[in-house]
Amino acid sequence: MIGAAIRTALAALMLAAPAAAQEAPAPPEEVVAGLSQDNIGITARFDGSTILIYGAVKRDAPEPPGHLGVIVTLEGPSGAVTIRHKTREMGIWVNTSAVGVASAPSYYAVATSAPLAEILDPAQDVIQRISIPLALRSFAGPLEVADARPFTEAMLRIREAEGLYQLDEGAVHLVEDTLFRADFTLPANLTEGDYKTRIFLTRDGQIVDQHRTAIYVRRVGLERWLYVLSQNYAAIYGLMSLALAVIAGWAAAEAFKFLRR
Amino acid sequence: MQIYLPIAEVSVNAFLLLGLGGIVGLLSGLFGVGGGFLITPLLFFIGIPPTVAVATGANQVVASSVSGVLAQFKRKAVDVPMGIVLLIGGLIGSAAGIWVFNILTRLGQIDLAVQLSYVVFLGSIGLLMLQESLRAMRRAKTGAKPGKRHQHLWVHKLPLKLKFRASGLYISVIPPALVGMAVGVLAAIMGVGGGFIMVPAMIYLLGMPTKVVIGTSLFQILFVSAFTTLMHAITNQSVDVMLALLLIVGGVIGAQIGSQLGGRLKAEQLRSLLALLVLLVALKLGFDLLIRPAELYSLHPGRAG
Numbered sequence: 001m002i003g004a005a006i007r008t009a010l011a012a013l014m015l016a017a018p019a020a021a022q023e024a025p026a027p028p029e030e031v032v033a034g035l036s037q038d039n040i041g042i043t044a045r046f047d048g049s050t051i052l053i054y055g056a057v058k059r060d061a062p063e064p065p066g067h068l069g070v071i072v073t074l075e076g077p078s079g080a081v082t083i084r085h086k087t088r089e090m091g092i093w094v095n096t097s098a099v100g101v102a103s104a105p106s107y108y109a110v111a112t113s114a115p116l117a118e119i120l121d122p123a124q125d126v127i128q129r130i131s132i133p134l135a136l137r138s139f140a141g142p143l144e145v146a147d148a149r150p151f152t153e154a155m156l157r158i159r160e161a162e163g164l165y166q167l168d169e170g171a172v173h174l175v176e177d178t179l180f181r182a183d184f185t186l187p188a189n190l191t192e193g194d195y196k197t198r199i200f201l202t203r204d205g206q207i208v209d210q211h212r213t214a215i216y217v218r219r220v221g222l223e224r225w226l227y228v229l230s231q232n233y234a235a236i237y238g239l240m241s242l243a244l245a246v247i248a249g250w251a252a253a254e255a256f257k258f259l260r261r
Numbered sequence: 262m263q264i265y266l267p268i269a270e271v272s273v274n275a276f277l278l279l280g281l282g283g284i285v286g287l288l289s290g291l292f293g294v295g296g297g298f299l300i301t302p303l304l305f306f307i308g309i310p311p312t313v314a315v316a317t318g319a320n321q322v323v324a325s326s327v328s329g330v331l332a333q334f335k336r337k338a339v340d341v342p343m344g345i346v347l348l349i350g351g352l353i354g355s356a357a358g359i360w361v362f363n364i365l366t367r368l369g370q371i372d373l374a375v376q377l378s379y380v381v382f383l384g385s386i387g388l389l390m391l392q393e394s395l396r397a398m399r400r401a402k403t404g405a406k407p408g409k410r411h412q413h414l415w416v417h418k419l420p421l422k423l424k425f426r427a428s429g430l431y432i433s434v435i436p437p438a439l440v441g442m443a444v445g446v447l448a449a450i451m452g453v454g455g456g457f458i459m460v461p462a463m464i465y466l467l468g469m470p471t472k473v474v475i476g477t478s479l480f481q482i483l484f485v486s487a488f489t490t491l492m493h494a495i496t497n498q499s500v501d502v503m504l505a506l507l508l509i510v511g512g513v514i515g516a517q518i519g520s521q522l523g524g525r526l527k528a529e530q531l532r533s534l535l536a537l538l539v540l541l542v543a544l545k546l547g548f549d550l551l552i553r554p555a556e557l558y559s560l561h562p563g564r565a566g
Binding site for chain 1: 487514553
Protein backbone atom coordinates (compact mmCIF):
# COMPACT_ATOMS: atom_id res chain seq x y z
CA MET A 1 0.00 0.00 0.00
CA ILE A 2 2.69 2.49 1.05
CA GLY A 3 5.02 1.25 -1.64
CA ALA A 4 2.39 1.65 -4.31
CA ALA A 5 1.55 5.13 -3.05
CA ILE A 6 5.16 6.24 -3.19
CA ARG A 7 5.62 4.80 -6.63
CA THR A 8 2.59 6.75 -7.87
CA ALA A 9 3.93 9.85 -6.19
CA LEU A 10 7.28 9.47 -7.89
CA ALA A 11 5.55 9.01 -11.22
CA ALA A 12 3.59 12.21 -10.56
CA LEU A 13 6.85 13.93 -9.68
CA MET A 14 8.48 13.02 -12.99
CA LEU A 15 5.44 14.10 -14.98
CA ALA A 16 5.25 17.39 -13.13
CA ALA A 17 8.93 18.23 -13.57
CA PRO A 18 8.93 19.54 -17.19
CA ALA A 19 5.79 21.61 -16.62
CA ALA A 20 7.27 23.22 -13.54
CA ALA A 21 10.51 24.01 -15.36
CA GLN A 22 8.67 26.26 -17.82
CA GLU A 23 7.35 28.53 -15.10
CA ALA A 24 9.75 31.44 -14.71
CA PRO A 25 10.80 31.84 -11.04
CA ALA A 26 10.36 28.38 -9.57
CA PRO A 27 10.56 28.33 -5.78
CA PRO A 28 13.50 26.40 -4.37
CA GLU A 29 11.14 23.77 -2.98
CA GLU A 30 7.76 22.63 -4.21
CA VAL A 31 5.04 20.26 -3.02
CA VAL A 32 3.99 17.54 -5.39
CA ALA A 33 0.95 15.86 -3.95
CA GLY A 34 -0.90 12.72 -4.67
CA LEU A 35 -4.14 11.41 -3.31
CA SER A 36 -5.14 7.84 -3.22
CA GLN A 37 -8.11 8.93 -5.39
CA ASP A 38 -9.79 12.23 -6.08
CA ASN A 39 -13.18 10.65 -5.66
CA ILE A 40 -13.52 8.41 -2.66
CA GLY A 41 -16.44 6.15 -1.85
CA ILE A 42 -16.44 5.20 1.79
CA THR A 43 -18.40 2.35 3.26
CA ALA A 44 -19.72 3.67 6.54
CA ARG A 45 -18.14 1.18 8.89
CA PHE A 46 -18.74 1.28 12.61
CA ASP A 47 -15.27 2.71 13.33
CA GLY A 48 -14.97 5.18 10.48
CA SER A 49 -12.58 5.04 7.56
CA THR A 50 -9.23 6.49 6.56
CA ILE A 51 -8.04 8.66 3.69
CA LEU A 52 -4.40 8.63 2.63
CA ILE A 53 -2.77 11.79 1.31
CA TYR A 54 0.81 11.47 0.11
CA GLY A 55 3.32 13.42 -1.89
CA ALA A 56 6.90 14.50 -2.36
CA VAL A 57 9.05 17.61 -2.02
CA LYS A 58 10.58 18.61 -5.35
CA ARG A 59 13.89 20.47 -5.37
CA ASP A 60 15.93 21.84 -8.29
CA ALA A 61 18.83 22.79 -6.03
CA PRO A 62 20.52 21.17 -3.03
CA GLU A 63 18.39 21.16 0.11
CA PRO A 64 18.34 24.63 1.71
CA PRO A 65 19.22 24.94 5.42
CA GLY A 66 16.55 25.09 8.12
CA HIS A 67 14.04 22.76 9.67
CA LEU A 68 11.61 21.27 7.15
CA GLY A 69 7.99 20.83 8.14
CA VAL A 70 4.96 19.42 6.34
CA ILE A 71 1.40 20.28 7.38
CA VAL A 72 -1.63 18.68 5.76
CA THR A 73 -5.18 19.88 6.47
CA LEU A 74 -8.43 18.24 5.44
CA GLU A 75 -11.70 20.16 5.70
CA GLY A 76 -15.17 18.72 5.22
CA PRO A 77 -18.23 20.52 3.80
CA SER A 78 -19.66 23.25 6.01
CA GLY A 79 -23.13 23.50 7.44
CA ALA A 80 -25.16 25.51 9.93
CA VAL A 81 -25.01 24.40 13.55
CA THR A 82 -27.14 25.31 16.55
CA ILE A 83 -25.32 25.13 19.86
CA ARG A 84 -27.64 24.73 22.85
CA HIS A 85 -26.82 25.27 26.49
CA LYS A 86 -28.49 23.55 29.43
CA THR A 87 -29.14 25.21 32.78
CA ARG A 88 -30.86 23.94 35.86
CA GLU A 89 -34.51 25.01 35.97
CA MET A 90 -36.73 23.81 38.80
CA GLY A 91 -34.36 20.96 39.55
CA ILE A 92 -34.02 19.55 36.04
CA TRP A 93 -31.55 20.35 33.29
CA VAL A 94 -33.19 22.16 30.39
CA ASN A 95 -31.87 23.68 27.16
CA THR A 96 -32.33 27.37 27.84
CA SER A 97 -30.18 29.28 25.38
CA ALA A 98 -28.86 28.69 21.88
CA VAL A 99 -26.36 30.17 19.49
CA GLY A 100 -26.58 29.60 15.76
CA VAL A 101 -23.39 29.33 13.74
CA ALA A 102 -24.13 30.04 10.08
CA SER A 103 -21.45 27.77 8.78
CA ALA A 104 -18.88 25.49 10.38
CA PRO A 105 -16.95 22.65 8.73
CA SER A 106 -18.37 19.23 9.45
CA TYR A 107 -14.80 17.96 9.70
CA TYR A 108 -11.42 19.62 10.09
CA ALA A 109 -8.18 17.78 10.67
CA VAL A 110 -4.60 18.99 10.78
CA ALA A 111 -1.74 16.54 10.47
CA THR A 112 1.85 17.71 10.92
CA SER A 113 5.33 16.21 10.69
CA ALA A 114 6.35 17.74 14.06
CA PRO A 115 4.67 19.77 16.85
CA LEU A 116 2.83 22.64 15.14
CA ALA A 117 4.57 25.32 17.24
CA GLU A 118 7.97 24.13 15.98
CA ILE A 119 7.21 24.14 12.27
CA LEU A 120 4.71 26.99 11.88
CA ASP A 121 5.21 30.65 12.74
CA PRO A 122 2.09 32.01 14.56
CA ALA A 123 1.90 34.96 12.13
CA GLN A 124 1.75 32.54 9.20
CA ASP A 125 -0.93 30.57 11.02
CA VAL A 126 -3.05 33.72 11.31
CA ILE A 127 -2.74 34.38 7.56
CA GLN A 128 -3.44 30.85 6.41
CA ARG A 129 -5.80 29.87 9.26
CA ILE A 130 -4.26 26.44 9.76
CA SER A 131 -4.69 25.54 13.44
CA ILE A 132 -8.20 24.48 14.49
CA PRO A 133 -9.31 27.59 16.47
CA LEU A 134 -8.10 29.91 13.68
CA ALA A 135 -9.59 27.78 10.92
CA LEU A 136 -12.96 27.93 12.67
CA ARG A 137 -12.87 31.63 13.44
CA SER A 138 -13.47 32.43 9.79
CA PHE A 139 -16.68 30.42 9.89
CA ALA A 140 -18.40 31.96 12.91
CA GLY A 141 -21.01 34.26 11.43
CA PRO A 142 -23.00 36.95 13.28
CA LEU A 143 -23.91 35.65 16.71
CA GLU A 144 -27.08 36.21 18.71
CA VAL A 145 -25.73 35.99 22.24
CA ALA A 146 -23.69 38.76 23.87
CA ASP A 147 -20.81 36.47 24.75
CA ALA A 148 -20.81 33.57 22.33
CA ARG A 149 -17.32 32.37 23.19
CA PRO A 150 -18.39 29.61 25.62
CA PHE A 151 -20.70 28.29 22.89
CA THR A 152 -18.09 28.16 20.15
CA GLU A 153 -15.56 26.72 22.59
CA ALA A 154 -18.11 24.01 23.44
CA MET A 155 -18.55 23.24 19.74
CA LEU A 156 -14.78 22.80 19.42
CA ARG A 157 -14.64 20.64 22.54
CA ILE A 158 -17.55 18.39 21.49
CA ARG A 159 -16.34 17.94 17.94
CA GLU A 160 -12.78 17.26 19.09
CA ALA A 161 -14.14 14.60 21.45
CA GLU A 162 -16.08 13.06 18.55
CA GLY A 163 -12.98 13.04 16.36
CA LEU A 164 -14.52 15.53 13.92
CA TYR A 165 -11.91 18.18 14.63
CA GLN A 166 -8.44 16.78 15.15
CA LEU A 167 -4.91 18.05 15.44
CA ASP A 168 -2.53 15.14 14.99
CA GLU A 169 1.04 16.27 15.51
CA GLY A 170 3.47 13.77 14.08
CA ALA A 171 0.87 12.10 11.86
CA VAL A 172 2.71 13.20 8.70
CA HIS A 173 5.48 10.71 8.06
CA LEU A 174 8.39 12.43 6.37
CA VAL A 175 11.00 10.17 4.77
CA GLU A 176 14.45 11.61 3.97
CA ASP A 177 12.91 15.13 3.93
CA THR A 178 11.42 14.20 0.56
CA LEU A 179 8.48 11.84 0.69
CA PHE A 180 5.54 12.29 3.02
CA ARG A 181 2.24 10.63 3.78
CA ALA A 182 -0.64 11.40 6.13
CA ASP A 183 -3.57 9.22 7.12
CA PHE A 184 -6.83 10.85 8.15
CA THR A 185 -9.53 9.07 10.09
CA LEU A 186 -13.02 9.99 8.93
CA PRO A 187 -15.96 9.36 11.27
CA ALA A 188 -18.66 6.83 10.39
CA ASN A 189 -21.27 9.62 10.13
CA LEU A 190 -19.21 11.71 7.73
CA THR A 191 -20.84 14.44 5.67
CA GLU A 192 -20.59 13.89 1.94
CA GLY A 193 -19.08 16.45 -0.39
CA ASP A 194 -15.83 18.12 -1.38
CA TYR A 195 -13.11 17.79 1.23
CA LYS A 196 -10.63 20.64 0.76
CA THR A 197 -7.05 19.53 1.15
CA ARG A 198 -4.15 21.88 1.81
CA ILE A 199 -0.51 20.88 2.02
CA PHE A 200 1.99 23.39 3.44
CA LEU A 201 5.74 23.10 3.25
CA THR A 202 7.61 25.12 5.90
CA ARG A 203 11.24 25.98 6.55
CA ASP A 204 11.94 27.29 10.06
CA GLY A 205 8.28 28.14 10.48
CA GLN A 206 7.91 30.09 7.22
CA ILE A 207 5.65 28.68 4.53
CA VAL A 208 7.72 28.08 1.40
CA ASP A 209 5.10 26.38 -0.74
CA GLN A 210 1.53 25.19 -0.60
CA HIS A 211 -0.74 23.01 -2.62
CA ARG A 212 -4.54 22.93 -2.59
CA THR A 213 -6.89 20.37 -3.99
CA ALA A 214 -10.26 18.80 -3.24
CA ILE A 215 -11.38 15.24 -2.82
CA TYR A 216 -14.97 14.30 -3.34
CA VAL A 217 -15.93 11.98 -0.49
CA ARG A 218 -19.16 10.05 -0.59
CA ARG A 219 -20.60 7.17 1.33
CA VAL A 220 -21.36 3.88 -0.37
CA GLY A 221 -23.19 0.74 0.66
CA LEU A 222 -26.58 -0.13 2.08
CA GLU A 223 -26.41 2.38 4.94
CA ARG A 224 -25.82 5.23 2.51
CA TRP A 225 -28.62 4.06 0.27
CA LEU A 226 -31.02 4.01 3.22
CA TYR A 227 -29.87 7.43 4.40
CA VAL A 228 -30.32 9.05 0.98
CA LEU A 229 -33.71 7.39 0.56
CA SER A 230 -34.87 8.62 3.98
CA GLN A 231 -33.81 12.19 3.18
CA ASN A 232 -34.87 12.52 -0.45
CA TYR A 233 -37.76 10.07 -0.77
CA ALA A 234 -39.13 10.18 2.77
CA ALA A 235 -42.59 8.85 1.85
CA ILE A 236 -41.17 5.86 -0.02
CA TYR A 237 -38.75 5.21 2.84
CA GLY A 238 -41.60 5.37 5.36
CA LEU A 239 -43.75 2.97 3.34
CA MET A 240 -40.78 0.62 2.96
CA SER A 241 -40.18 0.67 6.74
CA LEU A 242 -43.86 -0.12 7.30
CA ALA A 243 -43.89 -2.93 4.75
CA LEU A 244 -40.77 -4.47 6.30
CA ALA A 245 -42.30 -4.26 9.78
CA VAL A 246 -45.56 -5.87 8.64
CA ILE A 247 -43.79 -8.65 6.73
CA ALA A 248 -41.29 -9.32 9.53
CA GLY A 249 -43.98 -9.36 12.21
CA TRP A 250 -46.29 -11.59 10.23
CA ALA A 251 -43.62 -13.94 8.87
CA ALA A 252 -42.02 -14.51 12.25
CA ALA A 253 -45.36 -15.36 13.84
CA GLU A 254 -46.16 -17.78 10.98
CA ALA A 255 -42.73 -19.37 11.26
CA PHE A 256 -43.27 -20.00 14.96
CA LYS A 257 -46.72 -21.44 14.32
CA PHE A 258 -45.12 -23.81 11.78
CA LEU A 259 -42.36 -24.80 14.21
CA ARG A 260 -44.80 -25.53 17.01
CA ARG A 261 -46.67 -28.06 14.87
CA MET B 262 -20.75 -7.41 15.87
CA GLN B 263 -20.90 -3.62 15.55
CA ILE B 264 -23.23 -2.16 12.94
CA TYR B 265 -23.76 1.41 11.84
CA LEU B 266 -27.32 2.70 12.07
CA PRO B 267 -27.79 5.06 9.11
CA ILE B 268 -30.43 7.37 10.63
CA ALA B 269 -29.44 7.33 14.30
CA GLU B 270 -25.83 7.84 13.04
CA VAL B 271 -24.36 5.74 15.82
CA SER B 272 -22.64 2.38 15.89
CA VAL B 273 -24.08 -0.26 18.18
CA ASN B 274 -23.70 -3.95 18.73
CA ALA B 275 -26.24 -5.86 16.63
CA PHE B 276 -26.60 -8.58 19.28
CA LEU B 277 -27.31 -5.98 21.94
CA LEU B 278 -30.25 -4.75 19.85
CA LEU B 279 -31.47 -8.28 19.14
CA GLY B 280 -31.23 -9.04 22.86
CA LEU B 281 -33.03 -5.83 23.79
CA GLY B 282 -35.82 -6.63 21.34
CA GLY B 283 -35.87 -10.18 22.67
CA ILE B 284 -36.21 -9.19 26.33
CA VAL B 285 -38.95 -6.68 25.61
CA GLY B 286 -40.66 -9.26 23.37
CA LEU B 287 -40.42 -11.82 26.16
CA LEU B 288 -42.07 -9.42 28.59
CA SER B 289 -44.77 -8.54 26.08
CA GLY B 290 -45.45 -12.23 25.47
CA LEU B 291 -45.61 -12.91 29.20
CA PHE B 292 -47.89 -10.04 30.08
CA GLY B 293 -49.72 -9.35 26.83
CA VAL B 294 -48.43 -5.78 26.70
CA GLY B 295 -47.09 -4.16 23.53
CA GLY B 296 -43.67 -3.41 24.97
CA GLY B 297 -43.28 -0.09 23.17
CA PHE B 298 -43.22 1.72 26.50
CA LEU B 299 -40.12 -0.26 27.51
CA ILE B 300 -38.24 -0.40 24.22
CA THR B 301 -38.10 3.37 23.66
CA PRO B 302 -36.51 4.27 27.03
CA LEU B 303 -34.10 1.33 26.72
CA LEU B 304 -33.01 2.79 23.37
CA PHE B 305 -32.30 6.13 25.13
CA PHE B 306 -30.06 4.27 27.57
CA ILE B 307 -27.89 2.75 24.81
CA GLY B 308 -27.38 6.17 23.20
CA ILE B 309 -29.98 6.31 20.41
CA PRO B 310 -31.20 9.93 20.00
CA PRO B 311 -34.71 10.26 21.53
CA THR B 312 -36.30 11.43 18.26
CA VAL B 313 -35.03 8.32 16.45
CA ALA B 314 -35.98 6.08 19.39
CA VAL B 315 -39.58 7.36 19.37
CA ALA B 316 -40.10 7.10 15.60
CA THR B 317 -38.45 3.68 15.39
CA GLY B 318 -40.43 2.54 18.42
CA ALA B 319 -43.62 3.31 16.49
CA ASN B 320 -42.35 1.20 13.60
CA GLN B 321 -41.60 -1.68 15.95
CA VAL B 322 -45.13 -1.47 17.39
CA VAL B 323 -46.51 -2.03 13.85
CA ALA B 324 -44.60 -5.31 13.61
CA SER B 325 -45.54 -6.53 17.06
CA SER B 326 -49.26 -5.82 16.59
CA VAL B 327 -49.77 -7.16 13.05
CA SER B 328 -49.75 -10.87 13.89
CA GLY B 329 -51.89 -10.21 16.98
CA VAL B 330 -54.55 -8.43 14.93
CA LEU B 331 -54.71 -11.29 12.42
CA ALA B 332 -55.13 -13.84 15.21
CA GLN B 333 -57.86 -11.74 16.87
CA PHE B 334 -59.70 -11.33 13.54
CA LYS B 335 -59.75 -15.12 13.15
CA ARG B 336 -61.31 -15.37 16.62
CA LYS B 337 -63.85 -12.67 15.64
CA ALA B 338 -62.68 -10.68 18.66
CA VAL B 339 -62.44 -7.33 16.84
CA ASP B 340 -65.30 -4.84 17.04
CA VAL B 341 -64.61 -3.19 13.69
CA PRO B 342 -67.01 -0.19 13.96
CA MET B 343 -65.69 0.57 17.45
CA GLY B 344 -62.13 0.09 16.14
CA ILE B 345 -62.79 2.59 13.34
CA VAL B 346 -64.17 5.21 15.76
CA LEU B 347 -61.09 4.73 17.97
CA LEU B 348 -58.91 4.86 14.85
CA ILE B 349 -60.36 8.16 13.58
CA GLY B 350 -59.70 9.70 16.99
CA GLY B 351 -56.24 8.10 16.96
CA LEU B 352 -55.27 9.54 13.58
CA ILE B 353 -56.32 13.05 14.66
CA GLY B 354 -54.41 12.65 17.91
CA SER B 355 -51.34 11.31 16.14
CA ALA B 356 -51.32 14.18 13.62
CA ALA B 357 -51.59 16.67 16.50
CA GLY B 358 -48.83 14.83 18.37
CA ILE B 359 -46.51 14.92 15.35
CA TRP B 360 -47.16 18.66 15.00
CA VAL B 361 -46.24 19.26 18.65
CA PHE B 362 -43.24 16.91 18.30
CA ASN B 363 -41.84 18.93 15.39
CA ILE B 364 -42.38 22.27 17.16
CA LEU B 365 -40.55 20.93 20.23
CA THR B 366 -37.75 19.62 18.00
CA ARG B 367 -37.28 23.09 16.54
CA LEU B 368 -37.24 24.61 20.03
CA GLY B 369 -34.64 22.08 21.17
CA GLN B 370 -36.94 20.73 23.89
CA ILE B 371 -38.04 17.43 22.36
CA ASP B 372 -35.56 15.21 24.24
CA LEU B 373 -36.67 16.68 27.53
CA ALA B 374 -40.38 16.45 26.65
CA VAL B 375 -40.09 12.79 25.65
CA GLN B 376 -38.12 11.89 28.77
CA LEU B 377 -40.47 13.80 31.06
CA SER B 378 -43.55 12.12 29.58
CA TYR B 379 -41.88 8.74 30.09
CA VAL B 380 -41.05 9.53 33.71
CA VAL B 381 -44.67 10.59 34.37
CA PHE B 382 -46.34 7.71 32.51
CA LEU B 383 -44.01 4.89 33.52
CA GLY B 384 -43.94 6.18 37.08
CA SER B 385 -47.72 6.29 37.46
CA ILE B 386 -48.34 3.04 35.57
CA GLY B 387 -45.64 1.23 37.54
CA LEU B 388 -47.18 2.41 40.81
CA LEU B 389 -50.70 1.42 39.74
CA MET B 390 -49.51 -2.01 38.62
CA LEU B 391 -47.57 -2.58 41.81
CA GLN B 392 -50.57 -1.56 43.92
CA GLU B 393 -52.88 -3.78 41.87
CA SER B 394 -50.63 -6.84 42.02
CA LEU B 395 -50.02 -6.44 45.75
CA ARG B 396 -53.76 -6.20 46.29
CA ALA B 397 -54.30 -9.29 44.11
CA MET B 398 -51.69 -11.22 46.10
CA ARG B 399 -53.33 -10.22 49.39
CA ARG B 400 -56.72 -11.16 47.96
CA ALA B 401 -55.36 -14.57 46.94
CA LYS B 402 -54.24 -15.08 50.56
CA THR B 403 -57.43 -13.93 52.29
CA GLY B 404 -59.77 -15.24 49.59
CA ALA B 405 -61.78 -12.00 49.43
CA LYS B 406 -63.72 -11.17 46.25
CA PRO B 407 -62.80 -8.15 44.11
CA GLY B 408 -65.05 -5.12 44.56
CA LYS B 409 -67.74 -4.28 42.00
CA ARG B 410 -66.51 -2.10 39.16
CA HIS B 411 -68.29 1.24 39.11
CA GLN B 412 -70.05 2.59 36.04
CA HIS B 413 -69.55 6.03 34.56
CA LEU B 414 -73.14 6.79 33.74
CA TRP B 415 -72.46 10.21 32.23
CA VAL B 416 -70.90 8.41 29.25
CA HIS B 417 -74.34 7.19 28.27
CA LYS B 418 -75.92 10.67 28.20
CA LEU B 419 -73.84 12.10 25.33
CA PRO B 420 -75.23 12.62 21.78
CA LEU B 421 -74.16 10.92 18.49
CA LYS B 422 -75.07 7.45 19.71
CA LEU B 423 -74.16 4.41 17.64
CA LYS B 424 -74.83 0.70 17.96
CA PHE B 425 -71.71 -1.43 18.43
CA ARG B 426 -73.01 -4.96 17.90
CA ALA B 427 -69.87 -6.95 18.77
CA SER B 428 -69.51 -5.05 22.03
CA GLY B 429 -73.22 -5.09 22.73
CA LEU B 430 -73.17 -1.35 23.33
CA TYR B 431 -75.32 1.60 22.29
CA ILE B 432 -73.20 4.62 23.22
CA SER B 433 -72.08 8.01 21.91
CA VAL B 434 -69.03 8.00 19.59
CA ILE B 435 -67.51 10.94 21.51
CA PRO B 436 -65.92 9.01 24.40
CA PRO B 437 -64.25 6.33 22.20
CA ALA B 438 -63.04 9.02 19.77
CA LEU B 439 -61.51 10.96 22.67
CA VAL B 440 -59.87 7.80 24.05
CA GLY B 441 -58.46 7.09 20.58
CA MET B 442 -57.21 10.65 20.29
CA ALA B 443 -55.36 10.52 23.62
CA VAL B 444 -53.71 7.28 22.52
CA GLY B 445 -52.75 8.83 19.17
CA VAL B 446 -50.98 11.73 20.90
CA LEU B 447 -49.04 9.26 23.06
CA ALA B 448 -48.14 7.20 19.98
CA ALA B 449 -46.65 10.25 18.24
CA ILE B 450 -44.76 11.73 21.19
CA MET B 451 -43.69 8.56 23.00
CA GLY B 452 -43.55 5.94 20.22
CA VAL B 453 -45.81 3.57 22.14
CA GLY B 454 -48.88 1.64 21.01
CA GLY B 455 -50.86 2.96 23.96
CA GLY B 456 -52.59 -0.31 24.85
CA PHE B 457 -51.78 0.23 28.51
CA ILE B 458 -54.01 3.31 28.49
CA MET B 459 -56.60 2.16 25.96
CA VAL B 460 -57.42 -1.26 27.42
CA PRO B 461 -58.41 0.01 30.90
CA ALA B 462 -60.29 2.94 29.29
CA MET B 463 -62.28 0.57 27.07
CA ILE B 464 -63.22 -1.66 29.99
CA TYR B 465 -63.91 0.89 32.71
CA LEU B 466 -64.90 3.99 30.75
CA LEU B 467 -66.71 2.57 27.71
CA GLY B 468 -67.89 -0.62 29.42
CA MET B 469 -66.78 -2.90 26.57
CA PRO B 470 -66.75 -6.67 27.20
CA THR B 471 -63.23 -8.02 27.81
CA LYS B 472 -63.46 -10.55 24.95
CA VAL B 473 -63.32 -7.83 22.26
CA VAL B 474 -61.07 -5.35 24.08
CA ILE B 475 -57.66 -6.79 23.13
CA GLY B 476 -58.54 -7.36 19.46
CA THR B 477 -60.16 -3.94 19.02
CA SER B 478 -57.32 -2.09 20.73
CA LEU B 479 -54.73 -3.96 18.62
CA PHE B 480 -56.69 -3.01 15.50
CA GLN B 481 -56.49 0.68 16.46
CA ILE B 482 -52.83 0.42 17.52
CA LEU B 483 -51.77 -1.20 14.23
CA PHE B 484 -53.17 1.57 12.07
CA VAL B 485 -52.33 4.48 14.37
CA SER B 486 -48.71 3.37 14.77
CA ALA B 487 -48.42 2.77 11.01
CA PHE B 488 -49.67 6.32 10.40
CA THR B 489 -47.33 7.67 13.09
CA THR B 490 -44.32 5.88 11.59
CA LEU B 491 -45.11 7.31 8.17
CA MET B 492 -45.55 10.85 9.54
CA HIS B 493 -42.27 10.68 11.47
CA ALA B 494 -40.48 9.39 8.36
CA ILE B 495 -41.89 12.19 6.22
CA THR B 496 -41.73 15.16 8.59
CA ASN B 497 -38.49 14.61 10.50
CA GLN B 498 -36.73 11.64 8.83
CA SER B 499 -36.16 9.87 12.12
CA VAL B 500 -37.26 6.27 11.44
CA ASP B 501 -34.21 4.00 11.44
CA VAL B 502 -35.19 0.91 9.49
CA MET B 503 -32.02 -1.05 10.39
CA LEU B 504 -32.65 -0.44 14.08
CA ALA B 505 -36.32 -1.35 13.68
CA LEU B 506 -35.58 -4.62 11.88
CA LEU B 507 -33.15 -5.84 14.55
CA LEU B 508 -35.61 -4.96 17.32
CA ILE B 509 -38.47 -6.62 15.45
CA VAL B 510 -36.58 -9.88 14.85
CA GLY B 511 -35.49 -10.03 18.50
CA GLY B 512 -38.92 -8.97 19.68
CA VAL B 513 -40.95 -11.52 17.72
CA ILE B 514 -38.74 -14.39 18.92
CA GLY B 515 -38.92 -13.13 22.50
CA ALA B 516 -42.70 -12.73 22.34
CA GLN B 517 -43.17 -16.33 21.20
CA ILE B 518 -40.99 -17.66 24.01
CA GLY B 519 -42.76 -15.34 26.45
CA SER B 520 -46.25 -16.51 25.54
CA GLN B 521 -45.10 -20.14 25.92
CA LEU B 522 -43.60 -19.41 29.33
CA GLY B 523 -46.52 -17.27 30.43
CA GLY B 524 -48.82 -20.23 30.98
CA ARG B 525 -46.41 -21.94 33.36
CA LEU B 526 -45.53 -19.07 35.69
CA LYS B 527 -47.40 -17.42 38.54
CA ALA B 528 -49.06 -14.33 37.10
CA GLU B 529 -49.25 -12.18 40.24
CA GLN B 530 -45.59 -12.40 41.17
CA LEU B 531 -44.58 -11.75 37.55
CA ARG B 532 -46.86 -8.75 37.37
CA SER B 533 -45.27 -7.20 40.43
CA LEU B 534 -41.84 -7.87 38.88
CA LEU B 535 -42.92 -6.06 35.70
CA ALA B 536 -44.23 -3.20 37.84
CA LEU B 537 -40.85 -2.95 39.58
CA LEU B 538 -39.04 -3.00 36.24
CA VAL B 539 -41.26 -0.22 34.88
CA LEU B 540 -40.64 1.83 38.04
CA LEU B 541 -36.90 1.24 37.75
CA VAL B 542 -36.85 2.55 34.17
CA ALA B 543 -38.89 5.59 35.26
CA LEU B 544 -36.50 6.26 38.16
CA LYS B 545 -33.43 5.98 35.93
CA LEU B 546 -34.95 8.39 33.39
CA GLY B 547 -35.95 10.81 36.14
CA PHE B 548 -32.53 10.61 37.75
CA ASP B 549 -30.84 11.40 34.42
CA LEU B 550 -32.84 14.63 34.24
CA LEU B 551 -31.80 15.64 37.75
CA ILE B 552 -28.07 15.04 37.70
CA ARG B 553 -25.77 17.56 36.09
CA PRO B 554 -24.91 16.34 32.56
CA ALA B 555 -21.20 15.87 31.79
CA GLU B 556 -21.53 18.30 28.87
CA LEU B 557 -23.92 21.22 29.23
CA TYR B 558 -23.71 22.16 25.56
CA SER B 559 -25.06 20.16 22.66
CA LEU B 560 -24.80 20.54 18.87
CA HIS B 561 -27.68 20.28 16.44
CA PRO B 562 -27.41 20.51 12.67
CA GLY B 563 -29.23 23.43 11.03
CA ARG B 564 -30.35 26.79 12.35
CA ALA B 565 -32.86 27.11 15.15
CA GLY B 566 -36.14 28.45 13.81
